[in-house]
Amino acid sequence: MEHSLTAEDQAHLEILQTQIKSSPKGRGQLIPLLQMAQKVLGYLPDDALSLVADHLSVTRSEVYGVASFYNQFRFDPPGKNPVKVCMGTACHVRGGEIILENFERKLEIREGETTEDREFSIERVACVGCCALAPVALMGETLHGHMAPSKVEGLVLRVRVEKEKAEREASKS
Numbered sequence: 001m002e003h004s005l006t007a008e009d010q011a012h013l014e015i016l017q018t019q020i021k022s023s024p025k026g027r028g029q030l031i032p033l034l035q036m037a038q039k040v041l042g043y044l045p046d047d048a049l050s051l052v053a054d055h056l057s058v059t060r061s062e063v064y065g066v067a068s069f070y071n072q073f074r075f076d077p078p079g080k081n082p083v084k085v086c087m088g089t090a091c092h093v094r095g096g097e098i099i100l101e102n103f104e105r106k107l108e109i110r111e112g113e114t115t116e117d118r119e120f121s122i123e124r125v126a127c128v129g130c131c132a133l134a135p136v137a138l139m140g141e142t143l144h145g146h147m148a149p150s151k152v153e154g155l156v157l158r159v160r161v162e163k164e165k166a167e168r169e170a171s172k173s
């Protein structure tokens with residue numbers, strides 16, 4: 001999914017540009033510069049790849065090729081409520097895949113993607129250490145055990161209702 005840059009992204013890109021300018025050049029710098037970009041922006045939008053490419057005098061597709069090889073790099077902005085579905089053995093056996101599918105269907109995005117409003121993103125993670133509660137998912141920092149499709153619906157709804165409430169409050173003041 002294409003995400004347009006927010007004002008915050010633009011500000012971060014300017015910070016990144018300054019940091020890149022004072023960084024050493026050379027192909028060996030490619031990974032460190034990508035890591036720097038992801039640290040500043042939280043992900044790697046096209047403009048960040050271009051900044052890195054220009055600095056190292058390589059093509060943007062070359063930079064993208066390297067970045068997409070490593071799963072430490074993400075090309076979608078992180079959601080404000082990142083959903084992490086555990087796919088460790090215990091959770092997998094108890095239906096983790098079904099929970100993941102339910103989040104994907106409910107949010108209309110695939111694993112690794114972020115909703116257009118940047119509210120949610122979905123990723124699968126390895127065992128989070130609470131196997132007795134399998135299947136497990138995290139919404140932000142909060143762990144939810146014994147997940148079921150009906151709980152998926154409830155968790156998403158709760159975030160959306162709270163967001164609407166906050167927006168209403170903000171428009172009143």
Ligand code: FES
Nearest residue numbers: 086088091127130
């Ligand atoms: S396998 Fe999911 S918490 Fe351990």
